[in-house]
Each structure stands twice: as structure tokens, then as C-alpha cells.
Amino acid sequence: MTPRHRGLRWSHAALGADRTEPAMPFARLAHATTPTCHIGLGLAAVGRPGYLTLGRGRDLPAERTAAALRARTHELLDAAYAQGVRYIDAARSYGRAEEFLAEWLRAHPEADDVVVGSKWGYTYTADWRTDAETHEVKDHGVATYERQRAETAALLGDRLDLYQIHSLTPDSPALTDKELHARLAEAAAGGLTVGFTTSGPGQADAIRAALAVTVDGAPLFRSVQATWNLLETSAAPALAEAHDAGLTVIVKEGMANGRLAEPHAPEPLRRVARETGLGCDAVALAAVLRHPWVDLVLSGAATVTQLLSNLHAPAVDLDEDQLSRLAALAEDPRAYWERRGQLPWH
Template identity: 65%
Template sequence: MWFRLPAAWAEGRGRSTAFRTPGIRAVPARRPGVLDGIVDIVDRLAGASRIGLGLAAVGRPGYINLGRATDLPADRTVEAMRARAHELLDRAYAAGIRYVDVARSYGRAEEFLAQWLHARPDAHDVVVGSKWGYTYTAGWRMDADVHEVKDHGVATFERQLGETRALLGDRVDLYQVHSVTVDSPALRDAELHRRLADLAARGTVIGLSTSGPSQAETIRAALDVRVDGRPLFRSVQATWNLLEPSAGPALAEAHEAGCLVIVKEALANGRLAVGAHAPGDAAALAAALRQPWATMVLSGAATVDQLASNLRAERVSGDPARPEDVAVPSVRYWEERSRLPWG
């Protein structure tokens, strides 16, 4: 299992950009400073799976992934979804996964993860990434008119950071602005940048996730954001998959600039996993893992069988599936995604 080191500072660490170690290390004391936060994450993930577990699909009863009617319990109570999340976390940890992705808008995902971490003191080596900027508004209903509301203002950051800390304490290693687009104030708000830089100075890596047909433009704009002459965003989480690979060149630039690069929605919300012309989950995830700039690729599994199948991606051999065989125009991809029903 290989973990890819950001290229811009690999030589300074005396390592190649892809390396392997015998196993997971104990969590070191968090060191202050932006780069030290990234170093801690990389050190702790060395030897772990390059597949991370995202809890978007199991932190709330409704989401837009295909197949949820058969994947999840018919009665999606808080207790049932908590049990499913903990089952997935147990299996993921046993399989060597050490990165877990949550967000304030993923219903109770942060809460479920916090409870699991409390019950599993042996899981001290798990790296936690969370996101702020969307507020969950569905009230644990699948038929809500609005499931989440976006706001990238300072007040929302301060409120949601407090909520995240109340649940996860100091276990959050990476805190990302959720779903940034080119028009987001997160790219321009100097006061927000200062608050984020203050958090980074205390050892939390600051990143952003992107969405929409202009991801590449958003990523490049984020790479230019500086506070006191230093880059602010040290991690990028973006949609890249065989249907929508347009962010690839910008993600390569982010990797070269020293950012962690996390791939989300590698299965296009299930569209690449099921169907007569879909390559299948392992092949689609393997295509993402083979990108030279990808640090981590997220699994959004909702069942332990899906997780086991997703993990096969690390063992796929032969000619990989290629974006040029199935890619669609970016605008079309995001329009089709916007029409996926919550269920």
C-alpha cells in the first residue's frame, strides 16, 4: 500500500514522492506550523491504504448516491445509521484504512465518528478530515425540501468550528472549506483567511473541497491565496472520475505545489459502479489511484460488501480504465448530477 508524498517538499524530507513503510506509526505530538501539520498526516498514513472512508452516505438518511434503497436499512433511524457507520469504520480500520472524511453537513457523521473513536482507543492513528461551510437542514428527513445550505462567511466558520470541536476535540487534522466554487467568498475574504491561518498555525491543515464545472479555475485561485506571504490552502479535495476528469491538470499543479490531493466521487455517485456500461467500482477507483498527483481516494461505501469491493481497486492490474473512453463534457456531468434525487 503506497502513499504519495506531495512533490514540492518530498526532496526536503529525503524521500521519494511515493514510499512504503512497514506499518502505521503511533500518533506523534502535533507540531505547530502549516507544513508540520502536513508532515504529521503523511507520517501517520505511511503504510496505510490510499483509500479513505467518507461517511457522507451513512451520516444522514438521505443522499444522492444510487442504490440507497437496497444498500441501507428501510428504517433509517439515527440508531440504525450509527450502527452502519460504526460497522464500516470497524471494517475499514481492520483493512488498513486510516483516513476518515466527514463534514458538518453530513448529518451526524462527525458525531458517529467521535463515538467510534471514543470506543476504539486503539484507533489513535486515524487521520480525520472534516469540512465546514454547509449547514445540514434536513432534520433527519429524506423528503426535506432543502437538505443543506451553503455559507462560507466568517460567522459560519466560527460556529461550525466550535461544533466540530465539541464533537471531535483535537482529533481533526484537516479542516476544509466545503464545496468551494469560483464565486465563493472563501477565495477573497481577508478576515476569513486570517482566521483560517490562525487555525493552521495551531497545527490543523487548512484545505478546501471543490465542485462544479469550474473546479480547475477554483483550485488555481485557491493556490494563489496567501496570508503573510504563505499559501493558505494546503489540501484540495476535488471530484475526479472517469466521467469528469477536467480537474486533473489543476490537481497536478496542486500536488506540485505541495498540497495533499484527495479525490472524491470517484464513482460518480454510483454511476460508474452499476449499469451495463459502467466499468465497475474497483476499476473506476483504480483509475483514480493511478493518477500521479492523487494522495488519497475516498470510498463512499454504504455497506461492508461495497467497502470490500472498493478496496480491490488497490490490486487491479492490467490496462486501467481511461477517461478518454467515457468522459462527458463537464457542464453536462454537473447538470446530470444536480438532477440525482435524494433518497
């Protein structure tokens, strides 16, 4: 199986000529110049019945059967594709997200230009329950990589473009495991883009450590996906460094797990949203997109209405005063991640 990207550069025409053009491993996005080409769709909220996003209880069907979430996932994919979204993000730990996505791709052969990313390193353990004591178990060892790579390949085949280590932290053995690096380099030599995602207050340290990982003198990773939002801004300098090093930068959790959406959004964000005439979500995502080191920001929408609102982000024009007021929302990263860890799975 040979993934279909060719290491071309990504056009930023959709966001204006003043955007720089970093290396982009996803060739088919080089021609996706619709206003939404810098917004992707993440499936974390719809691939499993339990997740830690505020307001999710009212967003999903009361009966969260596999059939109901499959239908919702396909509805979102239909809407996203129709609006020009061309990057879809999944993971082995997102319940049946890869399965739902694979079914949609088979049913839509015209969607050959969709770029697919997934992740390994967490195993889903909730058994389709929202009240499970443990929802996922993390392991970055070679055995987990081999098992989950085979599981992903069985579902997505050669439609997989990007495979990422899920939630790399500074203490992760994946940063020093030479056998794992060799396996990942082998996958990269076969055409797969190899990347990593980060979580926690040490994101910047994890990013910088990953940038130093090489195999036979060549950098191993070609993409990084990290949390950046108006409340958690600490990874910005390291992400800029990754961008300058040629990595594709994907931003996740731009809505801070619902904390930046109505009705939970802080008042300064609500005021700016009223001034722009658009939603808090669009403003929050616009604040992500304004950074020149951002290649892609993920929408984690659970409804089509949320998705369409998120997709207004490129149209939001924030002035310096508004940006200053929004910048004041930033929290201490340790406090931010502690609060995130206390969010309920529901």
C-alpha cells in the same frame, strides 16, 4: 487543542516505488504502508438518512433511524480500520457523521493513528428527513466558519487534523475574504491543516484561485479535495498543479455518485471489469489511483461489502488499451454536473 500532524511526507511504498512523494501534512499516514493506505472512507452516505447516490435505497436499513445509521457507520469504521484504512472524511452537513465518528474514536483508543478530516460551509437542514425540500444550505462567511468550527471542536476535539472549506467555487467569497483568511491562518498556526474542497464545472478555476490565496506571503491551503472520476476529468491539470505546489490531493466521488457501480456502470467499464476479474467499483477507483498527483481517494461505501470491494482498487492493473477505452467515457463537465444535480436524494 492542538492537532497531532507534523507536516511530514507521506510514504507511497504501498503503491510502488515509481510513485512520487508530495508533501503530506498527516504525519501518521507516513507509516500507513498497507495496500489500502491511499484509500480513505467518506461518511457522506451514512451520516444522514438522505443522500444522492444511486442504489442507496437498497444499501441502507429500511428504518433509517439515528441508531441504525450509527450502527452502520461504526460497522464500516470497524471494517475500514481492520483493512488498513487510516483516513476518515466527514463534514458538518453530513447529518450526524461527526458525532458517529467521535463516538467510534472514543470507543477505540487503539485507533490513535486514524487521521480525521471534516468540512465547514454547508449547514444540514433536512431535519433527518429524506423528503426535505432543502437538505443543506451553503454559506462561506466568517460567522458560519466560527459556528461550525466550534460545533466540530465540541465533537472531535483534538482528533481533528484537517478542516476544509466545503465546495469552493470560483465565485465563493471565501477566495477573497481577508478576515476569513486570517481566521483560517490562525487555526493553521495552532496546528490544524487548512484545506478546501471543490464542486461544479469550474473546479479547475476554483483550485487555481485557491492556490493564489496567501496570508503574510505564505500559501493558506495545504490540501485540496476535488471530484475526479472516469466521467468528470476536467480538474486533472489543476490538481496536478496543486500537487506540484505541495498540496495533498484528495479525490472524492470516484464512483460518480453510483453511476460507475453496478448496475449503473456503462458497458465499457463493465467489459474492463470482466477482463480484470474485479468489480466496476475497483476498476473505477484504480483509474483514480493511477495518477501520480493523487494522494488519497475516498470510498463512499454504505455497506461493508461495498467497502471491501472498493479496497481491491490497488490490485487492479490496467493496460494502455483498457485505459484508453475508459478515458472515452469522459463527459462534458457542464453536462456531468447538470446530471449530478438532478440525482434524487433518497
